[in-house]
Amino acid sequence: MAKVTRDDVARLAGTSTAVVSYVINNGPRPVAPATRERVQAAIKELGYRPDRVAQAMASRRTELIGLIVPDARQPFFGEMAHAVEQAAAERGKMVLVGNSDYVAEREVHYLRAFLGMRVSGLILVSHALNDNAAAEIDAWDARVVLLHERPEAIDDVAVVTDDIGGAQLAVRHLLEHGHPYVACLGGVAETPLVGDPVSDHVEGWRRAMQEARIPTEGRLFEAPYNRYDAYQVALELLAGPHRPPAIFCSTDDQAIGVLRAARELRIEVPEELAVAGFDDVKEAALTDPPLTTVATDRTAMARAAVDLVLDDGLRVAGSRRERVKLFPSRLVVRRSCGCR
């Protein structure tokens, strides 16, 4: 099909290209109803579709939001990305997703690429944020919202959950079952970041243990945030001489790996080992036993992030206004912790 431009439409409707533009965008200038109808008829007849690239070029705007996540294959990030996509669609925007794979330079790569495409805003759910990225963002004068994470380097606008508090809830709950202590499976921090939610989970664990006057030394273990690596680490830990009575994992995905390792070793959960996670991914309800975890409202958070980035997303490295939107987290009790 031959390319149809707005010129063709204007010609057929007997008007100017400007008017066609106003009809398509509903203003801002008044258009006589009769003209409007002629234009619309012409558009339909020719099967005209405006060229988004040209629109973006001329208007210096796009309908795009960039989203950067570490790895969308992990359930938490996948679900978060999906929620952002939904929220964006509700506002007529499309989402570009980039997976950083936890590599800082890939993150900067996507940052650059997205900004070059003139996305109208950026949402970062990222582990690898560093000064390099901050500089990039600053140079482009971009609207950015941090979702779920809040590294130090960049901390103006963020949508986060109460990670420390949520973790405390979970650990306290485990302690109430009378376990002498609760071990913690934290993440492996390539770049230790203040504001990393997962390390905040570790912090929550630490606080809950301290409240109960239980020492934490030697009870913190580490694994990458996914089930596969957590499985390997758990196999060693649980088969070793100091198997903990209970373990709090900083992500559900890790907890799933731990459950799998326990089964492998014929350790009964929750009778011989209590397990809790964090995130309440969909799968947590279908593990065996179902996983006790801490839920966050991903849908609401995604919506908030989209709203913020579109309405008043800030330049990240500019004024330190500290606009942080905090969402509560709540404990979801299932069988893996020994209740019922």
Next chain:
Amino acid sequence: MAKVTRDDVARLAGTSTAVVSYVINNGPRPVAPATRERVQAAIKELGYRPDRVAQAMASRRTELIGLIVPDARQPFFGEMAHAVEQAAAERGKMVLVGNSDYVAEREVHYLRAFLGMRVSGLILVSHALNDNAAAEIDAWDARVVLLHERPEAIDDVAVVTDDIGGAQLAVRHLLEHGHPYVACLGGVAETPLVGDPVSDHVEGWRRAMQEARIPTEGRLFEAPYNRYDAYQVALELLAGPHRPPAIFCSTDDQAIGVLRAARELRIEVPEELAVAGFDDVKEAALTDPPLTTVATDRTAMARAAVDLVLDDGLRVAGSRRERVKLFPSRLVVRRSCGCR
């Protein structure tokens, strides 16, 4: 930071904007080494970054590939999307991902949106493809490659696996263990499509059963392609009066749901129930017991799809050249089928 255009660069380097362009794109016109260096110095000094939108506008090309999947949260699609992203990155392209959520109109929506953004090609891994979508693609004269699926409406360029043959392998393998028959958990087809790989899995099951002269009537069950729905269906099926001795699932995700249901019902796998899936998602190695399945080379398929779409992706609804790239599938034997 003030916007820097190539004009500024040209001025600083004492040359024309055209030359700047040739330097950035490495040709096609020769540029004297000295000039090239002056331009590069100017670019660096000014921190100039070309505007992708303007580039796309002027060159009528983009570095974008559109990818439409049903739901990237499902492991298979998530892994496929990741593979495509990798393959595209190797060729310097970026991927726009759209989730159709199995809804045909959302698919057309993304199709339209992506084409409006002048993606240089489209890769469809989609269930909902229909004539509507085909018309849209045709209207835009787009380059399209179908990955993993091959609906009738659109069948020129496709990258697929040997779904029927792979399923036969798995079912034959199950039969060799002496089970009187193998049940099949197929998909729920909103729109029955010839070329739907998952229904091809069912077809493979049917053929393998026929080879062995075993009737298939009443032995085909249906569930949506994810573990959650499959779990529900399996609970009923396995608790009912006609529990099959073995079951072949059309996707691994479904098989995971079946395994979970079996555990819930205290049915031992593989002793009391043999299970096999299809796809060999990463998680299949970590189920309990590990899942026997049929593997396809997603990395190679994704790469092939990217190559096809960039090099000689065809207009889908044009000539019926039937360019189909078939990849073999192979059986991966793990414990869930009773071996070892």
Next chain:
DNA sequence: GCATGGAGCGGAACCGGTTCCGTACCAGCA
């Protein structure tokens, strides 16, 4: 010595829209 040709570059058209500016036209009012 002069035609030939290719390398290197500047100028300008162009991609397909948006948006500013100016004007024609008509109604309302003095």
Next chain:
DNA sequence: TGCTGGTACGGAACCGGTTCCGCTCCATGC
């Protein structure tokens, strides 16, 4: 009737690049 003001619209500049066209300059060949 003449002036004012607002409505509807046409013309054209502009967004920031790419790419075509043609010019200059210099080396080469006869």
